[in-house]
Amino acid sequence: MSLPAQTATEVYDEAFRAGLRPDPLLTISEWADRYRRLSGKAAAEPGPWRTDRTPYLREIMDSLSPSAPVERVVFMKGSQIGGTECGNNWVGYVIHKSPGPMMVVQPTVELAKRNSKQRIDPLIEESDVLRELVKSPRSRDSGNTVLSKEFPGGVLVMTGANSAVGLRSMAVRYLFLDEIDAYPGDVDGEGDPINLAFARTRTFSRRKVFMVSTPLVTGLSRIEAAFAESDQRRYWVPCPHCGEFQVLRFDRLRWPKKEPQKAAYHCTACEQAIFNHQKNAMLARGEWRPATEGDGRTRGYHLSSLYSPVGWYSWERAADDWEKAQKDVERLKSFVNLVLGESWQERGDAPEWQPLYDRREDYQIGDRPARRPVPHRRRGRPAGPH
Numbered sequence: 001m002s003l004p005a006q007t008a009t010e011v012y013d014e015a016f017r018a019g020l021r022p023d024p025l026l027t028i029s030e031w032a033d034r035y036r037r038l039s040g041k042a043a044a045e046p047g048p049w050r051t052d053r054t055p056y057l058r059e060i061m062d063s064l065s066p067s068a069p070v071e072r073v074v075f076m077k078g079s080q081i082g083g084t085e086c087g088n089n090w091v092g093y094v095i096h097k098s099p100g101p102m103m104v105v106q107p108t109v110e111l112a113k114r115n116s117k118q119r120i121d122p123l124i125e126e127s128d129v130l131r132e133l134v135k136s137p138r139s140r141d142s143g144n145t146v147l148s149k150e151f152p153g154g155v156l157v158m159t160g161a162n163s164a165v166g167l168r169s170m171a172v173r174y175l176f177l178d179e180i181d182a183y184p185g186d187v188d189g190e191g192d193p194i195n196l197a198f199a200r201t202r203t204f205s206r207r208k209v210f211m212v213s214t215p216l217v218t219g220l221s222r223i224e225a226a227f228a229e230s231d232q233r234r235y236w237v238p239c240p241h242c243g244e245f246q247v248l249r250f251d252r253l254r255w256p257k258k259e260p261q262k263a264a265y266h267c268t269a270c271e272q273a274i275f276n277h278q279k280n281a282m283l284a285r286g287e288w289r290p291a292t293e294g295d296g297r298t299r300g301y302h303l304s305s306l307y308s309p310v311g312w313y314s315w316e317r318a319a320d321d322w323e324k325a326q327k328d329v330e331r332l333k334s335f336v337n338l339v340l341g342e343s344w345q346e347r348g349d350a351p352e353w354q355p356l357y358d359r360r361e362d363y364q365i366g367d368r369p370a371r372r373p374v375p376h377r378r379r380g381r382p383a384g385p386h
């Protein structure tokens, strides 16, 4: 029945140490790899979360970890890169490892309710550790509703940027502002909803604010303004041929006209063609590099959909979407916002796409378009026929 004395002591010591030892300081990406499960209801790829699938999200998530000396994290992004999950993993981490008052703001209260049911509920229900900490709203006296989830040491409140009452509801240590370019400019006559939400974090010295959005209109874009105040990180990936690190740019994607299925990326250094299936290896070796110092407490990340992992949004799709968007300003605007993750410049009479479209030429994959000869003009002579 009894264990040998030595072993029993060891067992006791081990239990004693485990009880006293604080939880290892997991980063958010490590937490997600260990505890997060993607629900079949909400995710394209259900199952255990793997940060390796979207390696560019690792640093963004870890900037939200308590150990990171960052107060504000700004993420300006295209669609289909997994961006929303950064925020969800943060919510899960706060509930489990770093409890405190947290607020998640969507553009409207309606969207906040939808986000709660479609993303937050599955996040909690699919994770064993979170399910134990947050009581189901169906159980009596759970203290939980669609827009408010209590857990030991904290509470998660979800609201809309169109509700001044919601934004003023409580002091928060963690503030997640989602899709901020869709927020109204003024909420219930009380001013900017972002300022109203920021004001709730003032009492916390170790606060964290996460601002995420696809940018909309140049000059009005809140995410672009916040990114401009940051250290402006972009994701540099190496060419599989020559190893040169570069930021993926749409003008390096080339294809014969009307054949977007032949789209290939062309390295800025060696000009060789890179195909979509080679992307994951590039993403895995990529790194975020800041372009400037910023204000010292804000990290900014920009990522277009050209970085979407293999199997999600391909370069061929991007080429196809670009072709389909020609001569239709609304579609082109969506392309610029959602695929390039850039703001759309509204301009006078001539549509922005027209000069760009007119400059397009046909060329073979791998060829650089030849420079047009510059008309020769002798000095001192008037132009024109003599």
Ligand SMILES: [Zn+2]
Pocket: 239, 240, 241, 242, 243, 244, 267, 268, 269, 270, 271, 272
């Ligand atoms: Zn190269």
